[in-house]
Amino acid sequence: MNLFFFNLVHGSERTDDDIGLLFETAEQAFLQGVAAARAMTSELVTEGINPGHCAFEITDREGTILFSIYFSELWDAKREPTIGHGETVELTSALEETNRRVVLTNREIAATLIQARSSLKESRDLLRSLDRFTR
Secondary structure, eight states, rough: OOOEEEEEEEETTTEEOOOOOOEEHHHHHEEEEEEEEHHHHHHHHHHHHHHHHHHEEEEETTTOOOEEEGGGGGTTTSSSOOOOOOHHHHHHHHHHHHHHHHHHHHHHHHHHHHHHHHHHHHHHHHHHHHHHHOO
């Protein structure tokens, strides 16, 4: 599980999320941000705040902005929320690094399985030899 923070930006003001939420993937955090922005829109209007000037900045533990969700993009049903170019590059780099780690881990697991199978075969052979001597 990864910790994501949902900072609310309104114009030049920013309210930082000090707690964060745990999600398995960045995509899940993004989708939760979209749902939360949609839910908050009516509350903001009730408080006299123009939600068109608001956005969520979703960050990781280090404070790196992964996504910016602009509330105004959620009003146009024909448009899906987009990820800005900078965020796309950062997310792509993070995904590539994660993929590299997964490939390396898979190789390590495969090598470990080969070793385990070899050890198991040796153990079986030794047990057969021992069984012959004990008879």
